[in-house]
Amino acid sequence: MWQSGYSIFRDLGTDSYFLCSPPGPTLMTCDVQLVKQVLTRAHDFHAPAEVFGPHNIYGPTLAASEGEQWCLYRRITTPFSNLKMYRKSHGNDDARVTHVKEQLMSKLNLRIIAEIFYDRELPYDADNAMRDVAPVGHSLTFSEAINAVLSNLATVFSIPKWVLGKSPFESHNRAYQGFVEWQQYMLQMRDAVQSRLQSAKKKDEPYFLESLVISSDAASSRDGIRPLTEAEVLGNMFFYVMAGFDTTSSTLSFIFLLLSLHPSAQCQLQQELDRVLGSKAPSACDADKDVYELLNGYLGAVISETLRLYHPVAWYARKTVRNTTVTTASGVTCRIPKETIIMIDVAAIGRHPDYWSPSTSPGDDNSIKQSPARDFNPARWLDPTDKPAAFPFSAGHRMCPGNRFAEVGMCAILARVFSQFSLRLEADPVDVLEAEGPAGRGTAWLEERSREHAMRALYEGMGFGHGIYPKVHVPFRVVPRGKAGWFSLSLVPLKSLLGLSHFVRTSNL
Numbered sequence: 001m002w003q004s005g006y007s008i009f010r011d012l013g014t015d016s017y018f019l020c021s022p023p024g025p026t027l028m029t030c031d032v033q034l035v036k037q038v039l040t041r042a043h044d045f046h047a048p049a050e051v052f053g054p055h056n057i058y059g060p061t062l063a064a065s066e067g068e069q070w071c072l073y074r075r076i077t078t079p080f081s082n083l084k085m086y087r088k089s090h091g092n093d094d095a096r097v098t099h100v101k102e103q104l105m106s107k108l109n110l111r112i113i114a115e116i117f118y119d120r121e122l123p124y125d126a127d128n129a130m131r132d133v134a135p136v137g138h139s140l141t142f143s144e145a146i147n148a149v150l151s152n153l154a155t156v157f158s159i160p161k162w163v164l165g166k167s168p169f170e171s172h173n174r175a176y177q178g179f180v181e182w183q184q185y186m187l188q189m190r191d192a193v194q195s196r197l198q199s200a201k202k203k204d205e206p207y208f209l210e211s212l213v214i215s216s217d218a219a220s221s222r223d224g225i226r227p228l229t230e231a232e233v234l235g236n237m238f239f240y241v242m243a244g245f246d247t248t249s250s251t252l253s254f255i256f257l258l259l260s261l262h263p264s265a266q267c268q269l270q271q272e273l274d275r276v277l278g279s280k281a282p283s284a285c286d287a288d289k290d291v292y293e294l295l296n297g298y299l300g301a302v303i304s305e306t307l308r309l310y311h312p313v314a315w316y317a318r319k320t321v322r323n324t325t326v327t328t329a330s331g332v333t334c335r336i337p338k339e340t341i342i343m344i345d346v347a348a349i350g351r352h353p354d355y356w357s358p359s360t361s362p363g364d365d366n367s368i369k370q371s372p373a374r375d376f377n378p379a380r381w382l383d384p385t386d387k388p389a390a391f392p393f394s395a396g397h398r399m400c401p402g403n404r405f406a407e408v409g410m411c412a413i414l415a416r417v418f419s420q421f422s423l424r425l426e427a428d429p430v431d432v433l434e435a436e437g438p439a440g441r442g443t444a445w446l447e448e449r450s451r452e453h454a455m456r457a458l459y460e461g462m463g464f465g466h467g468i469y470p471k472v473h474v475p476f477r478v479v480p481r482g483k484a485g486w487f488s489l490s491l492v493p494l495k496s497l498l499g500l501s502h503f504v505r506t507s508n509l
């Protein structure tokens with residue numbers, strides 16, 4: 001769906017169409033008026049449990065539930081505003097190019113989620129931040145275990161565990177090992193919180209995992225609310241990591257790549273950071289005022305524009321619980337039969353020509369013209385006359401409960417990185433030889449080659465798991481601000497970026 005964007009709708013000449021298939025009718029839509037009704041009419045449209053069922057590998061989850069069960073999970077899990085303040089300083093004298101999604105953003109995000117949701121500080125080796133060592137009793141690290149589960153979710157869901165464990169296939173063993181190890185990590189975190197809660201005084205405002213653990217204890221659960229089972233605690237622990245970790249790390253990876261590709265947008269972001277933060281140290285930033293101002297200014301626009309073009313989820317779904325009608329953007333009333341799955345095509349909404357003006361930047365071949373990276377223009381979000389249509393975090397009662405958490409976390413990381421560093425695309429060594437060799441094609445040619453490579457990778461090089469992520473390697477350099485000359489840069493320590501999770505100071509979301 002992401003790859004085709006709006007093109008199927010354009011070819012069919014409609015913003016909604018039905019697919020009739022053996023499992024039942026499916027309505028595909030990018031009509032924002034219709035989508036608004038679907039998301040906000042909770043009595044007519046439910047979340048389809050069958051679509052989200054594969055998430056229930058450890059037990060029932062918020063996403064795959066409806067009605068009373070969903071209300072219970074949502075009430076217990078969403079007041080996770082009790083975020084802790086934490087910061088540290090790290091050295092910075094290493095140099096390397098690394099894979100932005102797999103090695104950098106996912107580790108960075110996992111650190112944030114582990115610390116804020118589970119009160120678990122992941123080991124950090126200042127001398128070798130990219131290397132993880134599994135703790136005693138584990139053969140996989142925290143990060144390897146969750147990644148092994150997430151990248152094999154369909155396998156873990158569809159094949160019985162006893163078959164997986166004995167299977168001759170390496171991929172099955174890996175999936176099984178990830179499943180078992182991640183369960184052990186979750187049980188250890190739960191047990192640690194359980195014993196701490198038993199010895200400590202009752203807290204007024206429990207954080208996420210404490211809230212789940214308290215709700216599973218029959219003695220401390222409140223009147224009329226049944227205690228959660230162990231499977232429900234583990235199911236929801238797993239789902240929150242899954243929902244928060246992959247989405248935010250993919251979005252940040254895309255932001256880094258898009259800003260490397262668009263130096264003028266990067267420059268505008270840095271000017272905005274200078275204006276709002278001035279010479280303040282990160283630890284002196286005001287979590288209310290500064291974060292609010294940044295999210296409502298150019299930095300927020302960078303996040304929104306990235307989610308418009310590279311939304312990590314690409315689609316979400318609802319199901320009609322009864323025969324119902326909706327009105328389309330063109331004013332036509334349509335009947336939707338009971339039990340219809342409605343696929344909300346976020347990728348097509350983000351590239352709908354009626355809502356967004358296309359880029360005027362040139363593209364010299366077809367695949368580059370297709371790349372949404374060409375249309376990256378955060379400034380469109382600052383135009384008060386333009387009211388863009390977008391539901392990056394959904395809307396209505398099932399709206400993403402992690403939206404503020406994700407925005408504030410991304411804001412902290414972007415502010416910390418871009419107030420001190422700039423990102424530059426890294427040229428392919430073969431192109432460097434050609435630029436500097438007898439043909440002497442020069443720096444401008446080299447610059448354009450790197451842009452083309454990145455632009456193509458940001459269309460053709462997409463990976464698809466639970467959502468989209470940049471799969472093809474697009475190398476960039478991180479250089480101290482003010483010292484950057486294009487392609488004549490010193491490499492800066494990506495390990496120092498790993499310490500950025502410590503900038504999150506969001507006690508008052």
Ligand code: HEM
Binds near residue numbers: 403
């Ligand atoms: C860029 C980051 C994120 C994006 C784009 C995003 C987007 C979404 C979307 C589109 C949905 C589907 C809502 C629906 O079906 O209507 C969703 C659901 C959900 N998200 Fe997020 N999300 C992000 C980050 C997070 C984070 C950081 C967390 C928690 C730590 C989180 C937790 C959840 C949960 C628990 C649900 C299920 C809600 C329910 O079914 O009631 N998300 N998210």
